[in-house]
Amino acid sequence: xxxxxxxxxxxxxxxxxxxxxxxxxxxxxxxxxxxxxxxxxxxxxxxxxxxxxxxxxxxxxxxxxxxxxxxxxxxxxxxxxxxxxxxxxxxxx
Numbered sequence: 001x002x003x004x005x006x007x008x009x010x011x012x013x014x015x016x017x018x019x020x021x022x023x024x025x026x027x028x029x030x031x032x033x034x035x036x037x038x039x040x041x042x043x044x045x046x047x048x049x050x051x052x053x054x055x056x057x058x059x060x061x062x063x064x065x066x067x068x069x070x071x072x073x074x075x076x077x078x079x080x081x082x083x084x085x086x087x088x089x090x091x092x093x
Contacts, residue, residue: 002054002059003062005072020074030069 010015027033027049034042046069053063053073061075 001057001062003064005062005064005074008062009074012062018076021077023075024072025073027069 005022009020009022012020030042033045046065049071050063050065053071057063057073057075061073063073066072079089
């Protein structure tokens with residue numbers, strides 16, 4: 001769910017917050033990517049990343065795009081699901 005991740009986290013009890021993981025994801029060399037492939041392609045990439053986060057975090061977390069190439073997300077920790085998702089992300093990028 002799209003939300004103000006910091007506000008959601010601060011509203012949680014300490015016990016509830018301990019069950020969540022906070023992640024900051026920044027796409028390195030974003031300016032170079034846009035210069036090399038164009039803003040249109042860059043926007044398509046950001047749309048795909050946003051869709052992926054929305055799908056992954058449905059009913060289990062929150063996400064926020066805090067800057068053009070930076071995302072914050074907070075999600076309920078489930079070891080197997082995290083491992084599988086991280087492997088998929090690594091393969092994509």
